[in-house]
Structures are given as structure tokens and as C-alpha cells.
Amino acid sequence: MVFLPVSKKDMQERGWEQVDFVLVTGDAYVDHPSFGTAIISRVLERFGYKVAILAQPDWRSTKDFTRFGRPRLGFLINSGNVDSMVNHFSVFKHRRRTDHYSPGGKAGLRPDRAVIVYSNKAREAYKDVPIIIGGLEASLRRLGHYDYWDDKVRRSVLLDAKADILIYGMGERAAVEIAEALDSGIEAKDIGWIRGTCVKGSVEDADSETIILPSFEEITDSKRRYGDSFALQYRNNDAIQGKRLMEPYGEKLCVVQNVPQPPLEREELDQIYELPYEGEAHPMYEKDGGVPALKEVRFSLTSSRGCFGGCSFCALTYHQGRELRSRSIASLVKEAEALTHRSDFKGYIHDVGGPTANFRHPACKKQLKAGVCKNKDCLYPKPCGQMEIDHSEYLRLLRELRDIPGIKKVFIRSGIRYDYVMADKDDSFLRELCHHHVSGTLKVAPEHVSQHVLKYMRKPGKEVFEDFSRSYRKINEKLGLKQYLIPYLISSHPGSRLEDAVELALFLKENHFIPDQVQDFYPTPGTLATCMYYTEEDPFTGEPVYVAKDLEEKKMQRALIHFHKPENRKLVQAALEKAGRKDLIPVLSDHNNKRKGRKR
Structure with a gap:
């Protein structure tokens, strides 16, 4: 295995006297392209730069930050694949007991607000070494932002981290341009022109x-x-x-x-994902049982970046952007073939996707010349007439992957946009999805059914989900398959009143849906929904938006979605009484009815 150096000894074995960059991360070191640290470090390596990895350093002193000596060009710092505050706290601000991005899932190996803490410690270690911050935490906090955990507006993380440059969005191109500028002798304070x-x-x-x-x-x-x-x-x-x-x-x-920065084109993405990743966590974590976050992505393929879905609660619009780019079929087949030669590969590809699995090309040709529309969404309130709705290339990709010797099954787990599926006049994708790419249950994300809430989510109306459910059921019946739908739902989203939560509960009851995953709305930096949560207004129209901030009401809204659970009986009854719907107490509080299973 040829991991990048994690110690002075590793440097010496490579014959390095000094590294160009020390890349500091809040995650364990996993050399897999699902991890930003792996991508940035391998891209810089490709351009001839010497990069050492400082994963989860002890932030209480400068000792770890001097492990490799003074870097020639600078420190590159990220908090990991997830914002450190989201990583550490639940939506109810309870500290999490595990960290899937740490060895053995152990919590407490990174600080709160990791980008700030690491940057200040690096500055303490070497006062005049350039500090460049990036990754999701820096990207979504690049300007003044509402911080849910402090319940106030915080400054740009660039200022609090005392960093020289902040890279936002997908940072490969910007990282290389910064490296070249520093390498040419330009001081960090004078590098002010680089896009992204x-x-x-x-x-x-x-x-x-x-x-x-x-x-x-x-x-x-x-x-x-x-x-x-x-x-x-x-x-x-x-x-x-x-x-x-x-x-x-x-x-x-x-x-x-x-x-x-412009999005990376297909050839550039292919080159990045074909770099010599080990595809593993560093061997130093074997004694701890490895890094849990790798398990889900070890045998998954990233096929695209960006998303034109436009969900208001998703930060991808702010981070990856709305203009989609995808990798070539040849590149993805090559990566899949390499997986089949691994001794631990059992024949199952866990996912082929990205932010949205069934998006493979920009929403329309206009975006390539004029950019994305400033005041119009691609899919909300309905698919734009300019949109090119076409699953044919994604189907070709899936078919070629299925035909590779050694591959038994190709799953799609990163989520599909069912409104995009229903807008496609050709049902080939849905038929092949049911026939080849579902393992008993398909997870989809209607998020809610109340039109009042869906408007603020920027999601399609419930009738689209109902149409999809019927089509999914009919196709599975024709195929002789017993396969079900599991809906992902969000409670207490901005705009959701108690009566909206009651409407959702009745829908679930009438359709025999038993949701496995319900997420109480989590106000994270960078999303439209978080802006509405904080301001209680729609920033584009100025109209007031109802926001459930009272803890008891939030618990009620969540309990209504899981009305079938006996432990929620009292909360459900209290919610119905508060909503003026006592008539529904026998309907939603009757636990003598047998659970009918997930909706087909």
C-alpha cells in the first residue's frame, strides 16, 4: 500500500526532507475518493507536490502540528466530510456518542468548530506559514451565517480561523492554482484573484x-x-x-x-477518480476495527456531481452547485472492474450515483452557455419545459456494470428524484430499477405531503409521489416481485404547522406507510431552509414563514409521523387536541390494529 506520509518516518522513507503541504483533517485518513482529503491530496500529488496527512491531530498543543516540520508552501485544513458541529450534536443539541469518520467509531477525536481550532493551532506552530481552509465546514460558513448551535449570526469562518485563503465548493482546481501561485513565490496575502x-x-x-x-x-x-x-x-x-x-x-x-469555479468537465472528473487511491483506511486504524464511514462507500461508485433538484433544506446547492457534471461510462466501468479483483469484494456494488443518482447531465443546454436561472428552479413547482429529461445514458451505465463478470448486483442507494422519473415518457428506467437495482425496498424522499410545507421545501406535490407509488407497485406486480417503498420524511421543516403534521400522519395511516427514517429539521449553514428558520421569512418574497421552534411542538410533529408507536400515544393525543382534531384520536391512537407493513 502506498498511502501518503502520516509520520516523519514515512517522509524519510520517501526521501523527503520537507513537505510542500500538511493537510490537516478532522476525519481519520481514508484514501478513498468519497473523502475530500483523499481527493485533494492525490490531485496535488499528481501535479508534483509533496503532501503529508495530519489526521485528527491533538489540538490541545502544537506538537502534532510540527510533526512534519515546517511545510514549504502551507497548511491545508478541513474539518472532515461533515461539519464538525453536525458531526458532534443531534438536532436536539445532544452530544453524539459515536463518530463514523473516526477509527472504531470513537467520538471526541476532533474539536468543535474544527476548522477554527486547527487553523489557530497551525498559526501558533508556524506564525508565517500560509493557511488555506476548505471542505464542507469552511465552504458553508464562508460568509456571515446563522449558527444553530450558538443561535446567532457568526462571522465568516475565514476571519475566526485567521486563515489566509478559504476554498469554497469543490476545491480541486482552486487548490492547484493556489499551490502554483505559492510555488512561484507570491505571498498568500496577495493571492486574491482565484475563482472559488x-x-x-x-x-x-x-x-x-x-x-x-x-x-x-x-x-x-x-x-x-x-x-x-x-x-x-x-x-x-x-x-x-x-x-x-x-x-x-x-x-x-x-x-x-x-x-x-466552473464545474469540472467529464474528462477532468474521470482523471480525478482514476488517481491511485488505495480505497482503504490507513493501516494504523486496523487495531481499532477500521473507520465505519468507509463501509457504505467502499464498493460504491460516484457517477456525478452537482444537483439541479433545488431542495431548500439541502446545502449542495451552495456547495457543489446546481450545474451537474458526470463521469464517463468507460471510467465507471473501469473502476467497477477493479473492484472485482479485490479479495473482499463479494459481487455487490452498493451504489452508483451522486447527490441524485438518476441525474447524468445538465438540466438543459442553456445552462452551458448562460448558467443556471437566477429566479427559476428546474423541477419546482414542476419540471421546466426546457429540461432535457432522459435516463438513457444512466441505463446504459447500469447495464454495462451488470454485465461485468464478477458483479452479482448493482444497487442504487443515493436516492432518485421520482418527479424526474415520472416526467420521463419512457418508463424503461423505472422497469429496470425494479427488476435489477432494488433489494426488497426502495427508499425515496417525498419529505412531506402537505402542499403548504412542500412549497417551502421546493418539492413536488404529493400527487406526484402517489403516481410514482402506483407505477412502482404495478411494475413490481408485473415482474412478480414483492418490493416496497420506504419514504424519508422531515418533521418541523419551516412552514410546517401542527395541522400539516396531522395531514402527513393521516396520509401515512391511509396508505399503510411505516417510515423507517424521520429527520427533525436540522438548521445547518448554507441552506435556504436555515435562512427561513432563522428569519421566519422567505428571503425571495419577504412573506412570513411559520417555524416550529418550541421543543414540545417539535416533539409532537415528530410523534405524529410515528403515531403507530405506543410510546408516542400521549404526544399524539396532545398534538391532536392542540390542533383541534380530537375526532382523530381514535384513528391515530388505536394501537390494537396490526401493523400492515410497508406500502408496496
Whole structure:
């Protein structure tokens, strides 16, 4: 195995006297392309840079941060694949007992607000070494943002981390451009032009193309101004139409967000995913039983990036962008064939997808020249007439993967957009999905059924889900298969009132759905839904949005979805009484009825 150095000894064995970059991460070191650390480090290696990995360092001293000596070009710092606060706390702010991105699933191996803590510790170790932060935590906190855990608006993480440059979005191209600039002798403070980055600057440097956002002081004092700022950021998160943004802090300082990087094209994605990853966690974790997060992705294939789905609760719009790109069929087949030669491969590919599995190309050709629409969604409230709805290439990919010797089954687990499926006049994909790619149950995400809530989620109406359910059932009946649907649902989403939760419970009861997974809405940085949660307004229209913030009501909304559980009886009855629906108590509180199983 040829992992990148994790110790001074590893450096010496490679004959390195000094590394170019120390990449610090809050995750355990897993050299698999589902982990951002693996991708960035291998990309830099490809361009000739020497990278050492400092995974989950002890942040209580500078000792680990000096392990490799002074890096020649700088520190690259991320918190891991997940925001460290989401990683550590449940939606009810209870500290989690496990960490799937740590060896053995052990919790407590990274600090809260890891990007800030690691960056400040690196600065303490080497005062004048450039610090570049990136990854999901930095990307979604790149400007002033509402922080659920502090329940206040926090500054750009670039300032609190005292970093020189922040990379947002998918950072491969920006990381290489920064490395080349530093390698040429340009000081970090002078690298202010690279797309997909945020740097410190002055409002005096604004040109006619720059948009000055409401100041940090304004968005702290006024929720309306916070919403205004979010709307401007949302509409300028595109590589073609987006403008440079400046967020002032006081009279002189500002955080400058440069225009986003264009999405990587197919050939570039192929090259990145074909780099020499080991596909494993570092051997130093074997004594702990490995890294649990690798289990789900070890035999999965990433086929695409970006998502034009536009769900308001999803941060991908802000991080990966709405313009989709995919890998070639040849590249994915090559990766799958390599899996079949592994001794631990049992013949099952766990997933072939991305943010949305059945998206394989940009929503429309217009996006390639004009960028994504600023004031229009691709799928909400219904599929745009310009959208190219076509599953044919994805079907070709799945068929070629199924035909590879040594592969028994190819699953699709990363989620499909059923509204996109139903908009396709050709039902070939749905038929082959049922026939070849489902293992008893298919998980789909209607999230809710109340039109009042779906409007704020930017999800299709319940009639689309009902149509999909009927089509899925009929196809399985024709195939002679007993396969079921499991709906993913969100409780207490902005806009969801108690009466909406009652409507959802009745729908589940009438259709014999028993949801396995229910997520209480979690306000994470960077999402439209979090903006609505904080401001209690729609940032694009200014209309008021009801938000359930009372803990007791949140518990009631969640209990209504799991009305069939005896332990929820009292909460369900209290919720129905509060909603003025005592008439439904016998309907939703009768636990003498046998559970009828998941809806087919």
C-alpha cells in the first residue's frame, strides 16, 4: 500500500526532507475518493507536490502540528466530510456518542468548530506559514451565517480561523492554482484573484462588477437584511452569471467571495477518480476495527456531481452547485472492474450515483452557455419545459456494470428524484430499477405531503409521489416481485404547522406507510431552509414563514409521523387536541390494529 506520509518516518522513507503541504483533517485518513482529503491530496500529488496527512491531530498543543516540520508552501485544513458541529450534536443539541469518520467509531477525536481550532493551532506552530481552509465546514460558513448551535449570526469562518485563503465548493482546481501561485513565490496575502475562493480585502477595492452585500453588522441587527444577503448569495452562486461579492466588517475590512469555479468537465472528473487511491483506511486504524464511514462507500461508485433538484433544506446547492457534471461510462466501468479483483469484494456494488443518482447531465443546454436561472428552479413547482429529461445514458451505465463478470448486483442507494422519473415518457428506467437495482425496498424522499410545507421545501406535490407509488407497485406486480417503498420524511421543516403534521400522519395511516427514517429539521449553514428558520421569512418574497421552534411542538410533529408507536400515544393525543382534531384520536391512537407493513 502506498498511502501518503502520516509520520516523519514515512517522509524519510520517501526521501523527503520537507513537505510542500500538511493537510490537516478532522476525519481519520481514508484514501478513498468519497473523502475530500483523499481527493485533494492525490490531485496535488499528481501535479508534483509533496503532501503529508495530519489526521485528527491533538489540538490541545502544537506538537502534532510540527510533526512534519515546517511545510514549504502551507497548511491545508478541513474539518472532515461533515461539519464538525453536525458531526458532534443531534438536532436536539445532544452530544453524539459515536463518530463514523473516526477509527472504531470513537467520538471526541476532533474539536468543535474544527476548522477554527486547527487553523489557530497551525498559526501558533508556524506564525508565517500560509493557511488555506476548505471542505464542507469552511465552504458553508464562508460568509456571515446563522449558527444553530450558538443561535446567532457568526462571522465568516475565514476571519475566526485567521486563515489566509478559504476554498469554497469543490476545491480541486482552486487548490492547484493556489499551490502554483505559492510555488512561484507570491505571498498568500496577495493571492486574491482565484475563482472559488474567499479572501480578506477592503470595500475600496470593489469594481463596477462587484456586489456589496449587507454588512455583517446589518445582518446581525436585522433578519430582513440577513435574508437580503442570502438571496444575493444564492443568485450569484454560478460560474457564468455569478458576480464577485463583498461582505463588509466595520469600515475597512471585508470578506471577498470571488466568482465560483466552473464545474469540472467529464474528462477532468474521470482523471480525478482514476488517481491511485488505495480505497482503504490507513493501516494504523486496523487495531481499532477500521473507520465505519468507509463501509457504505467502499464498493460504491460516484457517477456525478452537482444537483439541479433545488431542495431548500439541502446545502449542495451552495456547495457543489446546481450545474451537474458526470463521469464517463468507460471510467465507471473501469473502476467497477477493479473492484472485482479485490479479495473482499463479494459481487455487490452498493451504489452508483451522486447527490441524485438518476441525474447524468445538465438540466438543459442553456445552462452551458448562460448558467443556471437566477429566479427559476428546474423541477419546482414542476419540471421546466426546457429540461432535457432522459435516463438513457444512466441505463446504459447500469447495464454495462451488470454485465461485468464478477458483479452479482448493482444497487442504487443515493436516492432518485421520482418527479424526474415520472416526467420521463419512457418508463424503461423505472422497469429496470425494479427488476435489477432494488433489494426488497426502495427508499425515496417525498419529505412531506402537505402542499403548504412542500412549497417551502421546493418539492413536488404529493400527487406526484402517489403516481410514482402506483407505477412502482404495478411494475413490481408485473415482474412478480414483492418490493416496497420506504419514504424519508422531515418533521418541523419551516412552514410546517401542527395541522400539516396531522395531514402527513393521516396520509401515512391511509396508505399503510411505516417510515423507517424521520429527520427533525436540522438548521445547518448554507441552506435556504436555515435562512427561513432563522428569519421566519422567505428571503425571495419577504412573506412570513411559520417555524416550529418550541421543543414540545417539535416533539409532537415528530410523534405524529410515528403515531403507530405506543410510546408516542400521549404526544399524539396532545398534538391532536392542540390542533383541534380530537375526532382523530381514535384513528391515530388505536394501537390494537396490526401493523400492515410497508406500502408496496
